[in-house]
Amino acid sequence: MSNLKLEVERTKNSRLQDFDFSNIPFGRNFSDHILVADYKNGEWISNKIVPFQLLNLSPATTSFHYAQSIFEGIKAHRNIHEGIVVFRPEENFKRMNNSATRLAMPQIPKEIFMDGMMELIKLDEDWVPKAEGTSLYIRPVMFGTEPFIGVKVPTEFKFIIMTSPVGAYYSEDVSVYVDEENARATKGMGCAKFAGNYAASLAPVEAARAKGYKDVLWLDSEHHQYVQEVGTMNIFFVKNGNTIITPELDGGLLPGITRDSILKLATHRGYQIEERLIDINELIDEIEKGEITEVFGSGTAAVITYIYRLGFRGRDYLFDTSKYTVSIGLRKELVDIQKGKEEDIFNWVTPIHPH
Template sequence: MGINNQNITIKKSTTTKINEVDFSNLSFGENFTDHMFECDYIDGEWTNAQIRPYGPISLDPSAKVFHYGQAIFEGMKAYKSVDGAVWLFRPEDNLIRLNKSAVRLAIPEFPKDLFFDGMELLLNIDKEWIQTTEGSSMYIRPFIIATEPGVSASPAKRYKFMFILSPAQSYYSGEVKVLFADKYSRSASGGVGFAKCAGNYAGQFYPTKLANDAGYQQVVWTDSSTHENLEEAGTMNVFFRVGDTLITAPTSDRILDGITRKSVIAIAEKAGYKVEIRDVSVYEIEEAAKNGTLLEMFGAGTAAVINPIVSFNFKGNDYDLPKLENSYASIIKKKITDIQTGKAEDPFGWKYAVRSI
């Protein structure tokens, strides 16, 4: 089945930036390919779908995204095998979550056919930017913003959807030390914590800066009511290994339903690890650290896949985790990345072959 591009206008760039990029030394999310996809919501329908050269967009200063924060996004990755085939990892899950975020922020949902057609056309056009070296991928950022002019406090009637592409290398942030939150919250019950909306991330920056100033790389967020249950690590879902049991918090209206999170759980269960999805108390984890049964902590998300945590601080006390030869984190990360890059079979049906044009 081919890509239906009859309703997508394509204007290709007459030049390329690809030769200006050092693919062996990429900073995450700072380089973008030659083209982008955009589509506008006008008079109750998504229209004006086009792929054009990457560049600035024009918005009225009163566009509602600037004043009332109607902005949502997703993070995805594409991989290229040595034979030139391009693959995506669980892309339909990203679309489902994008539209869940849209509903929560009173933004019109984006149609599935146009989502896949636009993304795959764009990936075909900028295919040369996807590298085949170890750890390389193409980061895909779909997003929707409110573009209707006016400062009345109401949902917009006009929106813009876009795809932009950024080449990426294997992500490694070094040894991560975290601070358990006991004052600030990422989200609250009944709020928008489960949505990938821009404001969730803006609200994290200040408490994360305070943690950075104190010598920690990230904050592990706790529930807003009691600050006693551990929920997310920075912008990632968080896992704890106590003994031989892998524990993570259940999703809720406070916690993002991470696609990597779901993949970690499925891989762990298939490998025969004991997995518990339940509330995780800060006191339980502190006690496990004290008695030596806390063996691992790690974050799970699109950019890093899995990011090990080497120590945490709770109420002024630091706790170091042991260094393990064959950690669950390293084993599970390899299994996921091997599926993503085609080095291993995909028993889950997660890989999606990008159609060619």
């Protein structure tokens, strides 16, 4: 619990009028306001919504040196019945606090994360784009801010929420290469949305790009044998058109909220679900036998991304994404729930203006 009152300082110079909603690159434009909460010596000491602004930080800021930084990714949509809605934000709230525990950071109170986020979106609701397929991307981030050189749990942290209008995501089919050398994250770290996991992924992704692939299919860090994730998404395989297979949550992969939503929708639709270890050698056997009919990734940014080419030990395995039916159906159902075109049977959308 936090008894801190949320203070709001509105901008006097909104940038909304000058913003071109017809051409929105991902992640480069930010709405008028941000939420900034500060933690010092064991307590949250301030919680404010202020105009978007630069931060003033010491060069000794601990997180610059020791990478103590975690984040989340959430989307708000325009829903035809409920107005602006946020998709499953409570799940991101819980995951952020799980990441905080692993990284020795303070828990963020619900009043700061959830209530603050809803206030922030309400204040900047005109920044939620209106065109088909567009949304508002919400980025909470927390990092150590004590100006101190030395490896220890810092006494100061900053929690920020910024929001960014994002354009229609024309999900391009992707090619991926199985990396048998570099892992994305170790067990116990991959399940945290820890900034360092993403830094560690960059060089292997560049190497896959140099080979002509868009992204990496990650294997586990211990055996380099079991499938974990694809790029920054969870991975799924459809076997014989009726079984959906995805790696079990073993601590090495991020427990994706889209992953969970897909599993719930797929179960509801009557598909067989297997959450288990996926041995890359057995998977390649099944691909060679023609049993794997669809391969796809899931995440907040694109919902579902179809994979058409998988490279393994110098060989390419191709998939005809024009014949994908299971993943196309699941993607449509999920997007339609977000937009209000399909009944929200699981209660996943949270309106910013409840009735």
